[in-house]
Amino acid sequence: MTQNHHARAPAKINLTLHIEGRRIDGYHELTSLVAFAGAGDLLSFAPDELFSLEVSGPTAIEAGDGGDNLVARVERALRAEKPGLQSGAFHLVKRLPVAAGIGGGSSDAAAALRLLAAANGLSLSDPALYEAARRTGADVPVCLNPRAKFMRGIGERLGPALKLPPLPAVLINPRVPVETKAVFHKLGLKPGQSLGYGPHPAIADGMDFETLIRALKKGRNDMEDAACVIAPIVGHVLATLAGARGCRLARMSGSGATCFALFDSCRQAGAAAKAIKAAHPEWWVKPTLLR
Ligand SMILES: C[C@](O)(CO)[C@H](O)COP(=O)(O)OP(=O)(O)OC[C@H]1O[C@@H](n2ccc(N)nc2=O)[C@H](O)[C@@H]1O
Numbered sequence: 464m465t466q467n468h469h470a471r472a473p474a475k476i477n478l479t480l481h482i483e484g485r486r487i488d489g490y491h492e493l494t495s496l497v498a499f500a501g502a503g504d505l506l507s508f509a510p511d512e513l514f515s516l517e518v519s520g521p522t523a524i525e526a527g528d529g530g531d532n533l534v535a536r537v538e539r540a541l542r543a544e545k546p547g548l549q550s551g552a553f554h555l556v557k558r559l560p561v562a563a564g565i566g567g568g569s570s571d572a573a574a575a576l577r578l579l580a581a582a583n584g585l586s587l588s589d590p591a592l593y594e595a596a597r598r599t600g601a602d603v604p605v606c607l608n609p610r611a612k613f614m615r616g617i618g619e620r621l622g623p624a625l626k627l628p629p630l631p632a633v634l635i636n637p638r639v640p641v642e643t644k645a646v647f648h649k650l651g652l653k654p655g656q657s658l659g660y661g662p663h664p665a666i667a668d669g670m671d672f673e674t675l676i677r678a679l680k681k682g683r684n685d686m687e688d689a690a691c692v693i694a695p696i697v698g699h700v701l702a703t704l705a706g707a708r709g710c711r712l713a714r715m716s717g718s719g720a721t722c723f724a725l726f727d728s729c730r731q732a733g734a735a736a737k738a739i740k741a742a743h744p745e746w747w748v749k750p751t752l753l754r
């Protein structure tokens with residue numbers, strides 16, 4: 464019997480997202496402190512002669528199971544790097560909201576690379592994995608090793624994994640998909656234009672909770688205003704989180720529409736999530752730990 468292997472694909476949260484400017488090729492240079500949530504998708508894999516993908520779960524329809532799924536795209540990208548790659552049957556349990564600013568598809572692709580690496584005896588530091596990740600999407604490299612770190616350039620320059628205190632959080636997605644490309648476009652930067660907002664607040668490895676919260680408050684998500692124009696409900700989500708009892712910081716993740724709030728304790732995050740879900744049963748509301 465063929466053995467099944469599993470990998471979690473956690474949601475990516477941009478604790479900060481500073482846009483530095485726009486490259487001549489149209490992509491945006493950024494600096495972002497990224498963390499990962501307890502909430503995520505689940506991917507399983509059984510080696511087989513041919514690639515196949517089955518998708519189930521609450522957001523399976525939106526993600527799709529065809530050749531455009533990021534799991535299929537990353538498998539092709541790795542096969543181009545490693546001809547003769549042992550592929551197989553993937554099953555994705557899709558739970559994260561899609562087109563939501565939390566890199567669900569990117570994290571699924573990164574999880575697929577980890578599973579393919581294990582099946583092919585490749586080290587996680589094999590350059591072919593990084594190359595396949597980079598070619599598949601700007602957020603895929605940071606998801607390869609889902610631990611808090613800085614991401615720079617267009618997402619291809621990664622800092623070392625950072626030891627941050629676990630952050631009790633609530634994630635909210637109002638179930639309005641937001642296209643990443645449209646939010647970048649709304650920023651209105653010209654190719655070659657750079658922004659001089661100054662350096663990112665210092666974040667040190669092993670920083671304590673209070674110091675980290677103070678530093679994060681000095682940071683921003685520069686895509687928030689543009690996302691609020693495209694999807695005004697983001698402003699409502701941010702105000703709801705900011706008004707929750709015990710909220711220390713409320714901010715959007717990535718290009719939205721998902722926003723997060725940080726709390727002193729999991730108990731407070733759980734209570735806030737419960738109250739918000741009761742008031743907005745139509746929203747995706749998730750208490751979780753970011754690390
Ligand atoms: C906003 C973030 O989520 C922050 O983590 C990412 O930068 C977006 O990463 P992603 O969704 O993986 O992005 P991709 O799928 O590679 O690109 C989607 C589109 O977003 C724009 N894009 C993306 C990344 C980037 N640094 N600059 C851009 O301008 C490009 O128009 C691109 O065509």
Ligand SMILES: Nc1ncnc2c1ncn2[C@@H]1O[C@H](COP(=O)(O)OP(=O)(O)OP(=O)(O)O)[C@@H](O)[C@H]1O
Nearest residue numbers: 526532533561562563564565566567568602643717
């Ligand atoms: N496995 C997948 N999961 C989710 N979306 C997928 C997947 N594969 C392909 N897609 C497509 O990719 C697009 C982006 O989806 P995703 O959920 O990754 O966006 P996101 O959370 O905004 O990502 P990011 O934060 O990296 O910008 C959607 O339009 C979706 O149809």
